[in-house]
Amino acid sequence: MSAATAAGAATAVRPVTPVAVTGLGLVTAAGIGTEATWDGVCAGVSAAARNPALEGLPVDISCTVPGFDPARHVGRRSALMHDRFTQLAIVAAREAVADAGLDPAQWDGARVGVVVGCGLGGVSTWEQQHRRMLEHGPAKVSALLVPMLVPNMAAGNLAIDLGATGPNLVTATACSSGATAIGTAAQLLREGACDIVVTGGAEAGVSPLMVTGFAQMGALSRRLDEPAAASRPFDAGRDGFVIGEGSGILVLEREADARARGARVRSLLAGYGASADAHHLTAPEPEGRAVLAAVRTALDQAGAAPGDIGHVNAHGTSTRLNDAVEAATLRTALGDGAAVTSTKGVLGHTLGAAGAIEAALTVLAVERSLVPPTANLEQLDPSVELDVVAGGPRKTTLDAALSTSFGFGGQNAALVFRAA
Numbered sequence: 001m002s003a004a005t006a007a008g009a010a011t012a013v014r015p016v017t018p019v020a021v022t023g024l025g026l027v028t029a030a031g032i033g034t035e036a037t038w039d040g041v042c043a044g045v046s047a048a049a050r051n052p053a054l055e056g057l058p059v060d061i062s063c064t065v066p067g068f069d070p071a072r073h074v075g076r077r078s079a080l081m082h083d084r085f086t087q088l089a090i091v092a093a094r095e096a097v098a099d100a101g102l103d104p105a106q107w108d109g110a111r112v113g114v115v116v117g118c119g120l121g122g123v124s125t126w127e128q129q130h131r132r133m134l135e136h137g138p139a140k141v142s143a144l145l146v147p148m149l150v151p152n153m154a155a156g157n158l159a160i161d162l163g164a165t166g167p168n169l170v171t172a173t174a175c176s177s178g179a180t181a182i183g184t185a186a187q188l189l190r191e192g193a194c195d196i197v198v199t200g201g202a203e204a205g206v207s208p209l210m211v212t213g214f215a216q217m218g219a220l221s222r223r224l225d226e227p228a229a230a231s232r233p234f235d236a237g238r239d240g241f242v243i244g245e246g247s248g249i250l251v252l253e254r255e256a257d258a259r260a261r262g263a264r265v266r267s268l269l270a271g272y273g274a275s276a277d278a279h280h281l282t283a284p285e286p287e288g289r290a291v292l293a294a295v296r297t298a299l300d301q302a303g304a305a306p307g308d309i310g311h312v313n314a315h316g317t318s319t320r321l322n323d324a325v326e327a328a329t330l331r332t333a334l335g336d337g338a339a340v341t342s343t344k345g346v347l348g349h350t351l352g353a354a355g356a357i358e359a360a361l362t363v364l365a366v367e368r369s370l371v372p373p374t375a376n377l378e379q380l381d382p383s384v385e386l387d388v389v390a391g392g393p394r395k396t397t398l399d400a401a402l403s404t405s406f407g408f409g410g411q412n413a414a415l416v417f418r419a420a
Contacts, residue, residue, distance in 0.1 A: 015303035018268035018418060019186045020258040023100025023251030024360045025092035025200075028347050029063035029244050032073065033095060037357075038364050041343045042393045044373040046228040048242045048348055054208060059215040061227035062206045063244035063348030083122030083148045086157045088247035088353075089202035093158050097198065100251040101263055104162045112164035113194035114155045115185040116249075117177030117201035119352030119407070122149030124207045154202050166194040174407025175315070175349070176274075177201055178248060178356025179415055183272030185252050195257060200249035201356030211243055217282065219319060231349075232376035233316035233342035234323050234384050241317045244348025248357035265420040267363040270400070271304065273297030277410025283321055285410060288329030294412040295333045295404065302416040304400050306334045309416070311371050311401040313362045316342025317349055326404065327384040338402070339394055340386045345375030355405030355413060362403040362417050369397050 026033065029047035030040025040047065047063045054060035065088065070078040074087045082090070097104060104112075125148045132140050147153055152170045159168050167188055171180040178201025185199035214220050221230035221240040231242040258265050273294035279285035299306065312334070315326055330340065343361055350357055365371050370393050377390035403415045 013297060013300045016301045017190060018255060018270040019189050019252050020255040020265040021250050021267045021269055021363050022253055022258050022263045022265060023096040024266065024363060025094065025096030025099065025249040026357060026360055027065055027088045027092045028246035028357060029065055030346060032065065032068060032091065041346045041361060041372040042370065044346060044375045044392065046231055046346055046375050048227040048230055050227055051206065054211055057208060057212055057215065059211060059220045059222065059224065061224060061230055061242055063242055064206055065245060081144060082157060083125040084204035085118060085122060085202045086153055088204060088245065089116060089154045089158060089249065090161050092200065092247035092249040093162065093198055096249040096251050097162060102251065107196065109163045109165040111166055111195040113167040113185065113188050113197040114158045114164050115169055115171065115181045115188065115197055115199040116154040116158065117171045117181035117352050117356060118151040118154045119172055119174050119177045119203060120205045120210065121151035123205055123210050125149045127207050127209050158198060162198065164198060173411040173413065174409055175351050176355050176405035176407040176411050176413040177352035178354060179359060179403065179405035179413035180274060182250060182269065182356060182359055182415060183274060183413060186269050186272055189252060189254055195253065197252045198249060199252055200247065201353035202247035203351045203353040204245045205351050206243055206245050214243060221318065229376050231318045231345050233318045233345050233374050234327065234381055234388050235377050236379040236381045238318045238320065238323060240319055241344065242348040244350040246347065246350045246353050246357055248353060248360040250360060267366050267420055268418045269415065270418045271298035271302030271416035273301065273414040275412045279410050282408050284325040284406065286325060288325045290410065291326065291329045291406065291412050292333055294414045295402065298402065298414040298416045302400065302418065304416055307337060308400045309334050309338045309402050310396060310398040311365055312338045312340045313358045313365065313401065313403040314340050314342045315404045315406050316344055318344060322406065323381065324383055327386055331385050336385055336387055338387065339371045339389050339396060341372050341374050341389045343372055358405065359403045359415055362401050366398045366401050366417050366419050370395055
């Protein structure tokens with residue numbers, strides 16, 4: 001037995017009761033709203049572009065939400081009270097709750113939890129207010145600086161907006177934060193801590209300092225003369241990710257409760273696995289042992305065999321190391337039968353929101369029997385022995401699908417969704 005197999009075998013657990021996904025909300029670089037985002041990822045055209053706010057930096061391309069107006073989409077006072085990551089979360093959550101057929105004015109708020117993933121928090125507010133202090137003095141710093149920037153306010157502000165007084169927390173596991181939040185939300189439901197959980201992720205990290213930090217690490221694509229071609233997961237010519245922003249929110253309920261109230265069950269969250277590489281600050285562990293353990297735990301919870309997984313929405317960042325390790329691990333865990341895609345080719349890497357956005361897209365893929373393509377995949381890396389969808393969406397019946405997410409610090413999460 002190999003070390004990877006041993007690690008995977010050690011994670012075996014009993015199947016758990018699935019929970020129902022009854023609502024979805026998305027705000028991404030492909031558009032505001034679930035349908036706009038779905039249409040964008042299925043079209044397979046990258047949203048990346050040169051960003052005037054990043055002019056003069058080593059990398060000045062990003063994927064940002066088009067046409068987002070806080071006053072119109074959130075409320076007139078939002079610009080004074082909320083950082084952009086909170087604004088994106090509120091819009092996505094309102095859509096998700098409405099999609100679930102729920103009315104916050106009618107529910108028992110004490111039985112509604114909120115779990116949101118966020119890796120950075122209000123970095124733009126931090127930068128802007130620090131600059132204001134240096135240029136104009138302490139008296140010009142906003143009294144709301146701290147509540148605008150701290151990551152927990154993604155969940156705190158959703159609770160205020162929705163009247164949800166149940167368990168309320170933010171998960172911060174870097175780029176797996178959103179997926180970790182969804183897995184945690186399912187556990188709260190199974191434990192009976194609440195009856196409804198509004199969960200997902202939000203991030204707005206497209207700021208000069210953050211972009212410069214990622215550029216200094218060598219993590220960002222330098223394909224500056226053709227930004228729409230820069231994010232190219234699993235492609236032989238990939239050279240780094242494109243930073244993005246967005247939010248993905250799901251409404252979860254116990255399946256019996258959802259069906260009793262006549263809700264549409266869009267999909268079933270059947271399994272969740274989490275692990276840590278314990279290897280390096282930023283680089284994945286080369287053998288993918290902990291990633292394999294997370295995937296196998298998610299499969300075990302779902303009562304699924306590797307061959308049951310018809311689709312994987314991969315983390316697929318478009319970096320040399322991540323894509324190579326993930327591809328090899330997925331091949332070991334599942335074989336080559338699943339239709340794999342990375343929607344980061346269209347949306348960029350939304351950091352702490354990525355796992356939630358991709359989970360929502362996985363739900364849609366299962367529900368609609370359609371796998372979006374991987375944008376900009378022109379020549380598959382010869383080391384990637386997977387069926388990576390490219391060129392256009394693929395119609396296929398899906399009984400179960402996997403969404404994978406990995407973060408700095410070696411924090412991994414995997415989610416299995418089944419057809420309802």
